[in-house]
Amino acid sequence: xxxxxxxxxxxxxxxxxxxxxxxxxxxxxxxxxxxxNYGSQIDxxxxxxxxxxMFDVSHMCALDLTGADATRWLRHLLANDVAKLTTPGKAxxxxxxxxxxxxxxxLIVYYFSADHFRIxxxxxxxxxxxxxxxxxxxxxxxxxxxxxxxxxxxxxGPNAREKFWQAFPDTRTHTESLMVFQGAIxxxxxxxxxxxxxxxxxDGFEITLPADEVAVVWQALVDAGxxxxxxxxxxxxxxxxxxxxxGQDMDETVSPYDAGLKWTVDTKDAARNFIGQLVxxxxxxDYQFSGLLMLDRGVLRAHQKVITLLGExxxxxxxxxxxxxxxxxxxxxxxxxxxxxxxxxxxxxxxLKARVVKPSFVxxxxxx
Amino acid sequence: xxxxxxxxYAASHEWVKTEADGTxxxxxxxxAQEALGDIVFLELPAVGRVIKAGETVAVIESVKAASDIxxxxxxxVIAINDAAVDAPDxxxxxxxxxxLFKVKPSNMSELDSLLDAxxxxxxx
Numbered sequence: 001x002x003x004x005x006x007x008x009x010x011x012x013x014x015x016x017x018x019x020x021x022x023x024x025x026x027x028x029x030x031x032x033x034x035x036x037n038y039g040s041q042i043d044x045x046x047x048x049x050x051x052x053x054m055f056d057v058s059h060m061c062a063l064d065l066t067g068a069d070a071t072r073w074l075r076h077l078l079a080n081d082v083a084k085l086t087t088p089g090k091a092x093x094x095x096x097x098x099x100x101x102x103x104x105x106x107l108i109v110y111y112f113s114a115d116h117f118r119i120x121x122x123x124x125x126x127x128x129x130x131x132x133x134x135x136x137x138x139x140x141x142x143x144x145x146x147x148x149x150x151x152x153x154x155x156x157g158p159n160a161r162e163k164f165w166q167a168f169p170d171t172r173t174h175t176e177s178l179m180v181f182q183g184a185i186x187x188x189x190x191x192x193x194x195x196x197x198x199x200x201x202x203d204g205f206e207i208t209l210p211a212d213e214v215a216v217v218w219q220a221l222v223d224a225g226x227x228x229x230x231x232x233x234x235x236x237x238x239x240x241x242x243x244x245x246x247g248q249d250m251d252e253t254v255s256p257y258d259a260g261l262k263w264t265v266d267t268k269d270a271a272r273n274f275i276g277q278l279v280x281x282x283x284x285x286d287y288q289f290s291g292l293l294m295l296d297r298g299v300l301r302a303h304q305k306v307i308t309l310l311g312e313x314x315x316x317x318x319x320x321x322x323x324x325x326x327x328x329x330x331x332x333x334x335x336x337x338x339x340x341x342x343x344x345x346x347x348x349x350x351x352l353k354a355r356v357v358k359p360s361f362v363x364x365x366x367x368x
Numbered sequence: 369x370x371x372x373x374x375x376x377y378a379a380s381h382e383w384v385k386t387e388a389d390g391t392x393x394x395x396x397x398x399x400a401q402e403a404l405g406d407i408v409f410l411e412l413p414a415v416g417r418v419i420k421a422g423e424t425v426a427v428i429e430s431v432k433a434a435s436d437i438x439x440x441x442x443x444x445v446i447a448i449n450d451a452a453v454d455a456p457d458x459x460x461x462x463x464x465x466x467x468l469f470k471v472k473p474s475n476m477s478e479l480d481s482l483l484d485a486x487x488x489x490x491x492x
Contacts, residue, residue, distance in 0.1 A: 041431055042406045232405065232432060299409050299429040320408040320431050327409075348411075348427065 013058035014151045014211040018218045022228045030124030032059040041232030045322040049365050052157040053229035059123035062150050067142025070115045081266035085111035089183040095256045097276030102252035105129050151214035156204035167224035201241025201363045242360030249316040260289025287332045291359035294327035296352040305346040310334040323362045370398050377488035378440040395467040404430040407456045412448040443473040
Protein backbone atom coordinates (compact mmCIF):
# COMPACT_ATOMS: atom_id res chain seq x y z
CA UNK A 1 0.00 0.00 0.00
CA UNK A 2 1.63 3.26 -0.99
CA UNK A 3 1.32 6.37 1.07
CA UNK A 4 1.70 9.42 -1.14
CA UNK A 5 2.63 11.82 1.63
CA UNK A 6 3.19 10.25 5.06
CA UNK A 7 3.63 13.61 6.75
CA UNK A 8 0.23 14.92 5.72
CA UNK A 9 -2.84 14.37 7.88
CA UNK A 10 -5.03 11.65 6.41
CA UNK A 11 -7.85 12.79 4.19
CA UNK A 12 -11.48 12.06 5.03
CA UNK A 13 -14.34 11.17 2.73
CA UNK A 14 -17.74 12.91 3.03
CA UNK A 15 -18.90 9.79 4.91
CA UNK A 16 -16.39 10.12 7.76
CA UNK A 17 -19.04 11.09 10.33
CA UNK A 18 -21.34 8.32 9.04
CA UNK A 19 -18.60 5.76 9.69
CA UNK A 20 -18.17 6.98 13.25
CA UNK A 21 -21.95 6.81 13.75
CA UNK A 22 -21.85 3.18 12.52
CA UNK A 23 -18.96 2.43 14.96
CA UNK A 24 -16.41 2.12 12.18
CA UNK A 25 -12.87 1.36 13.31
CA UNK A 26 -10.89 3.95 11.38
CA UNK A 27 -7.42 3.29 9.98
CA UNK A 28 -5.07 5.02 7.57
CA UNK A 29 -5.39 3.59 4.06
CA UNK A 30 -3.31 5.13 1.29
CA UNK A 31 -3.49 8.50 3.03
CA UNK A 32 -7.21 8.25 3.77
CA UNK A 33 -8.89 7.69 7.13
CA UNK A 34 -11.17 4.75 6.30
CA UNK A 35 -13.14 2.09 8.21
CA UNK A 36 -11.32 -1.28 8.40
CA ASN A 37 -14.47 -2.80 9.91
CA TYR A 38 -17.54 -1.87 11.94
CA GLY A 39 -17.17 -4.75 14.42
CA SER A 40 -16.47 -8.04 12.67
CA GLN A 41 -15.03 -8.12 9.18
CA ILE A 42 -16.08 -11.77 8.86
CA ASP A 43 -19.74 -10.86 9.52
CA UNK A 44 -19.42 -8.09 6.94
CA UNK A 45 -17.91 -10.51 4.45
CA UNK A 46 -20.81 -12.95 4.88
CA UNK A 47 -23.34 -10.12 4.55
CA UNK A 48 -22.01 -9.39 1.06
CA UNK A 49 -21.88 -13.06 0.04
CA UNK A 50 -25.36 -13.87 1.39
CA UNK A 51 -27.38 -10.64 1.55
CA UNK A 52 -26.25 -7.04 1.03
CA UNK A 53 -23.36 -4.93 2.22
CA MET A 54 -21.98 -1.53 1.28
CA PHE A 55 -18.63 0.19 1.13
CA ASP A 56 -17.58 3.80 1.09
CA VAL A 57 -15.30 4.02 -1.93
CA SER A 58 -15.26 7.81 -2.09
CA HIS A 59 -11.48 7.78 -1.63
CA MET A 60 -11.26 6.54 -5.20
CA CYS A 61 -11.06 9.38 -7.70
CA ALA A 62 -13.48 10.04 -10.55
CA LEU A 63 -12.30 11.97 -13.62
CA ASP A 64 -14.41 13.23 -16.48
CA LEU A 65 -12.92 13.23 -19.94
CA THR A 66 -14.52 15.28 -22.71
CA GLY A 67 -13.49 16.40 -26.16
CA ALA A 68 -13.38 15.37 -29.80
CA ASP A 69 -10.18 13.31 -29.29
CA ALA A 70 -11.34 11.56 -26.12
CA THR A 71 -11.55 8.14 -27.76
CA ARG A 72 -8.28 8.54 -29.66
CA TRP A 73 -6.50 9.61 -26.46
CA LEU A 74 -7.81 6.70 -24.35
CA ARG A 75 -6.82 4.23 -27.08
CA HIS A 76 -3.27 5.57 -26.70
CA LEU A 77 -3.28 5.82 -22.90
CA LEU A 78 -4.82 2.47 -21.93
CA ALA A 79 -3.77 -1.14 -22.57
CA ASN A 80 -7.37 -2.20 -23.09
CA ASP A 81 -9.17 -0.76 -26.10
CA VAL A 82 -12.09 1.63 -25.49
CA ALA A 83 -13.05 1.26 -29.15
CA LYS A 84 -14.97 -1.86 -28.12
CA LEU A 85 -17.30 0.34 -26.02
CA THR A 86 -20.31 1.26 -28.10
CA THR A 87 -23.24 1.02 -25.66
CA PRO A 88 -23.73 4.18 -23.56
CA GLY A 89 -22.85 3.52 -19.91
CA LYS A 90 -20.75 0.46 -20.72
CA ALA A 91 -17.61 0.12 -18.59
CA UNK A 92 -14.18 -1.33 -19.31
CA UNK A 93 -11.43 -2.46 -16.91
CA UNK A 94 -7.95 -1.52 -18.03
CA UNK A 95 -4.38 -1.08 -16.93
CA UNK A 96 -2.59 2.19 -17.58
CA UNK A 97 1.02 1.31 -18.40
CA UNK A 98 4.26 3.25 -18.38
CA UNK A 99 6.73 3.12 -21.27
CA UNK A 100 8.30 -0.04 -19.82
CA UNK A 101 4.86 -1.70 -19.63
CA UNK A 102 4.77 -1.49 -15.82
CA UNK A 103 1.33 -0.90 -14.36
CA UNK A 104 0.83 2.72 -13.24
CA UNK A 105 -2.70 1.88 -12.11
CA UNK A 106 -5.71 -0.26 -12.92
CA LEU A 107 -8.91 1.64 -13.54
CA ILE A 108 -12.47 1.56 -14.83
CA VAL A 109 -13.53 3.71 -17.75
CA TYR A 110 -17.20 4.37 -18.54
CA TYR A 111 -18.26 5.27 -22.05
CA PHE A 112 -21.05 7.77 -22.50
CA SER A 113 -20.26 8.88 -26.06
CA ALA A 114 -17.19 9.02 -28.30
CA ASP A 115 -16.30 12.40 -26.77
CA HIS A 116 -17.35 11.78 -23.16
CA PHE A 117 -15.96 9.22 -20.68
CA ARG A 118 -15.73 8.82 -16.90
CA ILE A 119 -12.55 7.29 -15.46
CA UNK A 120 -12.28 5.95 -11.90
CA UNK A 121 -8.78 5.43 -10.46
CA UNK A 122 -7.41 4.13 -7.15
CA UNK A 123 -7.04 6.41 -4.13
CA UNK A 124 -3.36 5.91 -3.42
CA UNK A 125 -2.36 6.41 -7.03
CA UNK A 126 -4.74 9.24 -7.98
CA UNK A 127 -2.16 12.05 -7.85
CA UNK A 128 0.44 10.28 -9.98
CA UNK A 129 -2.28 9.03 -12.36
CA UNK A 130 -3.57 12.52 -12.95
CA UNK A 131 -0.04 13.87 -13.48
CA UNK A 132 0.69 11.08 -15.97
CA UNK A 133 -2.57 11.66 -17.83
CA UNK A 134 -2.08 15.44 -17.97
CA UNK A 135 1.44 14.97 -19.33
CA UNK A 136 0.07 12.92 -22.21
CA UNK A 137 -2.72 15.27 -23.28
CA UNK A 138 -0.52 17.31 -25.61
CA UNK A 139 -1.70 16.99 -29.19
CA UNK A 140 -5.13 15.74 -28.25
CA UNK A 141 -8.29 17.82 -28.28
CA UNK A 142 -9.73 16.72 -24.95
CA UNK A 143 -9.76 17.78 -21.30
CA UNK A 144 -9.74 16.03 -17.94
CA UNK A 145 -11.72 17.24 -14.97
CA UNK A 146 -11.04 15.86 -11.48
CA UNK A 147 -14.37 15.22 -9.73
CA UNK A 148 -13.55 15.44 -6.03
CA UNK A 149 -17.07 16.90 -5.67
CA UNK A 150 -18.38 13.36 -6.08
CA UNK A 151 -18.65 10.50 -3.60
CA UNK A 152 -19.02 6.77 -4.25
CA UNK A 153 -20.86 3.96 -2.48
CA UNK A 154 -20.66 0.32 -3.58
CA UNK A 155 -23.68 -1.82 -2.62
CA UNK A 156 -22.85 -5.49 -3.13
CA GLY A 157 -24.49 -8.86 -2.58
CA PRO A 158 -27.33 -11.00 -3.92
CA ASN A 159 -29.94 -8.67 -2.36
CA ALA A 160 -28.04 -5.41 -2.85
CA ARG A 161 -29.87 -4.13 -5.92
CA GLU A 162 -33.28 -4.99 -4.47
CA LYS A 163 -32.51 -3.18 -1.21
CA PHE A 164 -31.12 -0.21 -3.10
CA TRP A 165 -34.38 0.01 -5.09
CA GLN A 166 -36.37 -0.24 -1.84
CA ALA A 167 -34.51 2.83 -0.58
CA PHE A 168 -34.75 4.68 -3.91
CA PRO A 169 -37.77 3.32 -5.84
CA ASP A 170 -37.55 6.02 -8.51
CA THR A 171 -34.19 4.63 -9.69
CA ARG A 172 -35.52 1.17 -10.51
CA THR A 173 -36.86 1.83 -14.01
CA HIS A 174 -33.58 3.42 -15.07
CA THR A 175 -31.32 0.74 -13.64
CA GLU A 176 -33.07 -2.64 -13.63
CA SER A 177 -32.18 -3.49 -17.22
CA LEU A 178 -28.50 -2.61 -16.83
CA MET A 179 -26.14 -5.32 -18.01
CA VAL A 180 -23.16 -6.35 -15.91
CA PHE A 181 -20.46 -3.68 -16.27
CA GLN A 182 -22.90 -1.05 -17.49
CA GLY A 183 -24.00 2.17 -15.79
CA ALA A 184 -26.75 4.73 -16.22
CA ILE A 185 -26.75 8.43 -15.49
CA UNK A 186 -29.90 9.50 -13.65
CA UNK A 187 -30.73 13.01 -14.84
CA UNK A 188 -33.51 13.51 -12.32
CA UNK A 189 -31.16 12.49 -9.48
CA UNK A 190 -28.47 15.15 -10.03
CA UNK A 191 -26.66 12.87 -12.49
CA UNK A 192 -26.01 9.96 -10.15
CA UNK A 193 -24.07 7.29 -12.01
CA UNK A 194 -25.49 3.92 -11.03
CA UNK A 195 -23.36 1.12 -12.46
CA UNK A 196 -23.58 -2.65 -12.19
CA UNK A 197 -19.95 -3.02 -11.16
CA UNK A 198 -18.05 -3.95 -8.03
CA UNK A 199 -15.03 -5.56 -6.45
CA UNK A 200 -16.52 -8.51 -4.58
CA UNK A 201 -17.60 -11.14 -7.09
CA UNK A 202 -21.25 -10.44 -6.23
CA ASP A 203 -23.96 -8.55 -8.08
CA GLY A 204 -24.63 -4.98 -7.05
CA PHE A 205 -24.20 -1.33 -7.92
CA GLU A 206 -21.56 1.31 -7.55
CA ILE A 207 -23.26 4.67 -7.13
CA THR A 208 -21.40 7.89 -7.84
CA LEU A 209 -23.23 10.94 -6.55
CA PRO A 210 -22.70 14.50 -5.28
CA ALA A 211 -20.64 14.49 -2.07
CA ASP A 212 -23.10 16.79 -0.31
CA GLU A 213 -25.93 14.26 -0.42
CA VAL A 214 -23.98 11.04 0.18
CA ALA A 215 -24.47 10.95 3.98
CA VAL A 216 -28.25 11.04 3.59
CA VAL A 217 -28.11 8.31 0.94
CA TRP A 218 -25.83 6.16 3.14
CA GLN A 219 -28.33 6.41 6.01
CA ALA A 220 -31.23 5.48 3.72
CA LEU A 221 -29.30 2.40 2.62
CA VAL A 222 -28.55 1.48 6.26
CA ASP A 223 -32.29 1.82 6.95
CA ALA A 224 -33.00 -0.47 3.97
CA GLY A 225 -30.94 -3.19 5.67
CA UNK A 226 -27.65 -2.89 3.79
CA UNK A 227 -24.78 -3.62 6.18
CA UNK A 228 -21.86 -1.17 6.28
CA UNK A 229 -18.66 -3.06 5.43
CA UNK A 230 -15.07 -1.96 5.87
CA UNK A 231 -11.88 -2.33 3.89
CA UNK A 232 -11.10 -5.59 5.68
CA UNK A 233 -14.10 -7.37 4.18
CA UNK A 234 -13.46 -5.65 0.87
CA UNK A 235 -10.04 -7.30 0.74
CA UNK A 236 -11.23 -10.84 1.60
CA UNK A 237 -14.10 -10.52 -0.89
CA UNK A 238 -11.94 -9.32 -3.78
CA UNK A 239 -9.32 -11.96 -3.05
CA UNK A 240 -11.92 -14.74 -3.07
CA UNK A 241 -13.17 -13.32 -6.37
CA UNK A 242 -9.59 -13.43 -7.71
CA UNK A 243 -9.42 -9.70 -8.34
CA UNK A 244 -6.07 -7.95 -8.21
CA UNK A 245 -5.23 -5.17 -5.78
CA UNK A 246 -3.00 -2.42 -7.11
CA GLY A 247 0.19 -2.00 -5.11
CA GLN A 248 0.08 -5.58 -3.96
CA ASP A 249 -0.53 -7.85 -6.94
CA MET A 250 0.97 -5.45 -9.45
CA ASP A 251 2.75 -2.12 -9.59
CA GLU A 252 5.02 -0.12 -11.86
CA THR A 253 7.67 -2.86 -11.83
CA VAL A 254 5.26 -5.57 -13.01
CA SER A 255 3.80 -6.06 -16.46
CA PRO A 256 0.12 -6.97 -16.75
CA TYR A 257 1.31 -10.26 -18.29
CA ASP A 258 2.98 -11.20 -15.00
CA ALA A 259 -0.05 -10.19 -12.92
CA GLY A 260 -2.72 -12.34 -14.56
CA LEU A 261 -4.04 -9.38 -16.53
CA LYS A 262 -3.20 -10.43 -20.08
CA TRP A 263 -6.95 -10.66 -20.77
CA THR A 264 -7.18 -6.88 -20.25
CA VAL A 265 -4.49 -6.05 -22.82
CA ASP A 266 -6.04 -5.67 -26.25
CA THR A 267 -3.52 -6.17 -29.06
CA LYS A 268 -6.04 -6.89 -31.84
CA ASP A 269 -5.54 -3.53 -33.53
CA ALA A 270 -1.80 -3.53 -34.27
CA ALA A 271 -2.01 0.07 -35.49
CA ARG A 272 -3.35 1.36 -32.17
CA ASN A 273 0.02 2.22 -30.57
CA PHE A 274 -0.79 2.29 -26.84
CA ILE A 275 1.78 3.17 -24.20
CA GLY A 276 3.79 0.08 -23.25
CA GLN A 277 2.77 -1.82 -26.38
CA LEU A 278 6.30 -2.15 -27.84
CA VAL A 279 7.76 -3.56 -24.65
CA UNK A 280 4.86 -5.99 -24.21
CA UNK A 281 5.25 -7.25 -27.77
CA UNK A 282 8.79 -8.44 -27.07
CA UNK A 283 8.10 -9.66 -23.56
CA UNK A 284 8.41 -13.29 -22.60
CA UNK A 285 5.98 -14.53 -19.98
CA ASP A 286 8.37 -15.72 -17.28
CA TYR A 287 5.67 -15.96 -14.66
CA GLN A 288 2.16 -17.16 -14.31
CA PHE A 289 -0.37 -15.70 -11.94
CA SER A 290 -2.15 -18.41 -9.98
CA GLY A 291 -4.32 -19.01 -6.98
CA LEU A 292 -3.14 -21.00 -3.97
CA LEU A 293 -5.36 -22.96 -1.63
CA MET A 294 -3.75 -23.75 1.73
CA LEU A 295 -3.89 -27.45 2.60
CA ASP A 296 -2.23 -27.24 6.03
CA ARG A 297 -3.38 -25.02 8.87
CA GLY A 298 -2.13 -21.46 8.72
CA VAL A 299 -2.62 -18.24 6.82
CA LEU A 300 -0.96 -17.34 3.52
CA ARG A 301 0.31 -13.75 3.40
CA ALA A 302 1.88 -11.43 0.82
CA HIS A 303 5.62 -11.92 0.19
CA GLN A 304 5.81 -15.49 1.48
CA LYS A 305 8.06 -17.66 -0.69
CA VAL A 306 6.46 -20.43 -2.77
CA ILE A 307 8.63 -23.44 -3.62
CA THR A 308 7.74 -25.34 -6.79
CA LEU A 309 9.58 -27.95 -8.85
CA LEU A 310 10.14 -25.25 -11.50
CA GLY A 311 11.63 -22.73 -9.08
CA GLU A 312 10.52 -20.18 -6.55
CA UNK A 313 7.52 -17.90 -6.65
CA UNK A 314 6.00 -15.33 -4.34
CA UNK A 315 2.60 -14.71 -2.82
CA UNK A 316 1.33 -11.26 -3.77
CA UNK A 317 -1.89 -11.30 -1.69
CA UNK A 318 -2.99 -13.80 0.92
CA UNK A 319 -5.67 -14.02 3.54
CA UNK A 320 -8.05 -16.28 5.35
CA UNK A 321 -11.14 -16.91 3.23
CA UNK A 322 -14.28 -16.63 5.37
CA UNK A 323 -16.37 -18.33 2.64
CA UNK A 324 -14.09 -21.36 2.28
CA UNK A 325 -12.87 -21.39 5.89
CA UNK A 326 -9.29 -21.88 4.75
CA UNK A 327 -6.48 -19.68 3.60
CA UNK A 328 -6.16 -18.53 -0.03
CA UNK A 329 -3.67 -16.46 -1.97
CA UNK A 330 -2.72 -14.99 -5.31
CA UNK A 331 0.84 -15.79 -6.31
CA UNK A 332 3.36 -15.14 -9.04
CA UNK A 333 4.84 -18.53 -9.91
CA UNK A 334 7.37 -19.71 -12.49
CA UNK A 335 5.58 -20.26 -15.81
CA UNK A 336 4.46 -23.84 -16.35
CA UNK A 337 3.37 -24.88 -12.85
CA UNK A 338 0.22 -26.91 -13.55
CA UNK A 339 -3.13 -26.29 -11.91
CA UNK A 340 -3.61 -28.95 -9.22
CA UNK A 341 0.09 -29.17 -8.34
CA UNK A 342 1.03 -29.25 -4.67
CA UNK A 343 3.62 -26.64 -3.69
CA UNK A 344 5.25 -25.55 -0.44
CA UNK A 345 4.96 -22.15 1.14
CA UNK A 346 7.52 -20.87 3.63
CA UNK A 347 5.68 -19.54 6.66
CA UNK A 348 8.00 -18.50 9.47
CA UNK A 349 10.19 -21.57 10.13
CA UNK A 350 7.88 -24.08 8.42
CA UNK A 351 7.18 -25.28 4.90
CA LEU A 352 3.43 -25.79 4.54
CA LYS A 353 1.46 -27.35 1.70
CA ALA A 354 -0.77 -25.50 -0.74
CA ARG A 355 -2.43 -26.45 -4.01
CA VAL A 356 -2.17 -24.40 -7.19
CA VAL A 357 -5.63 -23.43 -8.48
CA LYS A 358 -7.13 -20.96 -10.92
CA PRO A 359 -7.06 -17.46 -9.37
CA SER A 360 -10.78 -17.33 -8.59
CA PHE A 361 -12.16 -18.91 -5.45
CA VAL A 362 -15.73 -17.70 -4.82
CA UNK A 363 -18.26 -16.05 -7.11
CA UNK A 364 -21.93 -15.35 -6.52
CA UNK A 365 -21.85 -16.91 -3.08
CA UNK A 366 -20.47 -20.24 -4.31
CA UNK A 367 -16.99 -21.81 -4.25
CA UNK A 368 -15.57 -21.99 -7.77
CA UNK B 369 -13.13 -3.94 26.93
CA UNK B 370 -12.24 -5.72 30.17
CA UNK B 371 -8.96 -5.98 32.09
CA UNK B 372 -9.44 -8.25 35.13
CA UNK B 373 -7.56 -7.09 38.21
CA UNK B 374 -6.60 -10.61 39.37
CA UNK B 375 -4.23 -11.02 36.41
CA UNK B 376 -0.80 -9.65 35.54
CA TYR B 377 -0.04 -8.28 32.08
CA ALA B 378 2.92 -7.85 29.76
CA ALA B 379 3.19 -4.60 27.80
CA SER B 380 3.09 -6.83 24.70
CA HIS B 381 -0.53 -7.72 25.66
CA GLU B 382 -0.25 -11.18 27.21
CA TRP B 383 -2.05 -11.90 30.49
CA VAL B 384 -0.69 -14.20 33.19
CA LYS B 385 -2.69 -15.97 35.88
CA THR B 386 -0.95 -17.61 38.83
CA GLU B 387 -2.68 -20.90 39.65
CA ALA B 388 -2.91 -22.46 43.13
CA ASP B 389 -0.20 -25.00 42.25
CA GLY B 390 2.24 -22.28 41.22
CA THR B 391 1.91 -22.84 37.48
CA UNK B 392 1.02 -19.97 35.18
CA UNK B 393 -1.78 -19.75 32.61
CA UNK B 394 -1.15 -17.35 29.73
CA UNK B 395 -3.38 -15.75 27.12
CA UNK B 396 -3.82 -12.46 25.27
CA UNK B 397 -5.77 -9.51 26.63
CA UNK B 398 -9.20 -8.40 25.57
CA UNK B 399 -7.62 -5.21 24.28
CA ALA B 400 -5.31 -7.29 22.06
CA GLN B 401 -8.07 -9.47 20.62
CA GLU B 402 -10.09 -6.39 19.81
CA ALA B 403 -7.15 -4.77 18.03
CA LEU B 404 -6.42 -7.97 16.07
CA GLY B 405 -9.98 -8.43 14.83
CA ASP B 406 -11.37 -11.81 13.79
CA ILE B 407 -8.84 -14.45 14.89
CA VAL B 408 -8.59 -17.44 12.52
CA PHE B 409 -5.42 -19.31 13.45
CA LEU B 410 -3.26 -20.04 16.51
CA GLU B 411 0.21 -21.52 16.43
CA LEU B 412 1.13 -22.56 19.99
CA PRO B 413 4.45 -23.83 21.39
CA ALA B 414 5.12 -27.55 21.77
CA VAL B 415 4.47 -28.98 25.21
CA GLY B 416 7.81 -29.50 26.90
CA ARG B 417 9.48 -26.56 25.20
CA VAL B 418 11.64 -24.47 27.50
CA ILE B 419 10.95 -20.81 26.88
CA LYS B 420 12.74 -17.61 27.86
CA ALA B 421 10.94 -14.43 28.89
CA GLY B 422 10.60 -12.11 25.91
CA GLU B 423 11.06 -14.68 23.14
CA THR B 424 8.44 -15.39 20.48
CA VAL B 425 6.55 -18.51 21.49
CA ALA B 426 3.28 -18.38 19.59
CA VAL B 427 1.57 -16.68 16.68
CA ILE B 428 -1.97 -15.39 16.44
CA GLU B 429 -3.33 -14.79 12.97
CA SER B 430 -6.39 -12.67 12.45
CA VAL B 431 -7.91 -12.18 9.01
CA LYS B 432 -5.94 -8.95 8.97
CA ALA B 433 -2.43 -9.98 10.02
CA ALA B 434 -0.12 -12.29 11.93
CA SER B 435 1.02 -11.21 15.41
CA ASP B 436 3.69 -12.72 17.61
CA ILE B 437 3.00 -13.77 21.18
CA UNK B 438 5.93 -13.35 23.54
CA UNK B 439 6.74 -15.42 26.62
CA UNK B 440 5.95 -13.16 29.59
CA UNK B 441 8.09 -15.37 31.85
CA UNK B 442 10.69 -18.15 31.50
CA UNK B 443 9.89 -21.77 32.15
CA UNK B 444 8.59 -24.96 30.59
CA VAL B 445 5.40 -25.24 28.56
CA ILE B 446 3.28 -27.87 30.31
CA ALA B 447 0.00 -27.56 28.38
CA ILE B 448 -1.57 -25.86 25.39
CA ASN B 449 -5.24 -25.12 24.80
CA ASP B 450 -6.23 -27.44 21.94
CA ALA B 451 -9.83 -26.21 22.15
CA ALA B 452 -8.66 -22.69 21.27
CA VAL B 453 -6.56 -24.04 18.39
CA ASP B 454 -9.68 -25.73 17.02
CA ALA B 455 -11.82 -22.62 17.55
CA PRO B 456 -9.53 -19.57 17.31
CA ASP B 457 -12.53 -17.21 17.43
CA UNK B 458 -13.03 -18.27 21.06
CA UNK B 459 -10.24 -15.78 21.84
CA UNK B 460 -12.43 -13.02 20.38
CA UNK B 461 -15.42 -14.26 22.33
CA UNK B 462 -13.64 -14.32 25.72
CA UNK B 463 -9.92 -13.61 25.78
CA UNK B 464 -9.61 -14.63 29.45
CA UNK B 465 -11.47 -17.95 29.16
CA UNK B 466 -9.61 -18.91 25.98
CA UNK B 467 -6.14 -19.32 27.50
CA LEU B 468 -3.29 -20.25 25.14
CA PHE B 469 -0.68 -22.17 27.14
CA LYS B 470 0.45 -23.06 30.66
CA VAL B 471 3.97 -22.67 31.98
CA LYS B 472 5.87 -24.07 34.92
CA PRO B 473 7.96 -20.98 35.72
CA SER B 474 11.69 -21.25 36.35
CA ASN B 475 12.04 -17.82 37.93
CA MET B 476 9.05 -16.52 39.89
CA SER B 477 10.68 -13.12 40.38
CA GLU B 478 10.03 -12.38 36.68
CA LEU B 479 6.38 -11.98 37.63
CA ASP B 480 7.30 -8.81 39.50
CA SER B 481 8.24 -7.06 36.28
CA LEU B 482 4.77 -7.63 34.82
CA LEU B 483 2.08 -4.95 35.02
CA ASP B 484 -1.06 -4.91 37.10
CA ALA B 485 -4.37 -4.12 35.40
CA UNK B 486 -4.16 -0.37 36.06
CA UNK B 487 -0.58 -0.06 34.81
CA UNK B 488 -1.37 -2.18 31.74
CA UNK B 489 -4.45 -0.14 30.87
CA UNK B 490 -2.34 2.99 31.12
CA UNK B 491 -0.17 1.75 28.23
CA UNK B 492 -2.87 2.35 25.63
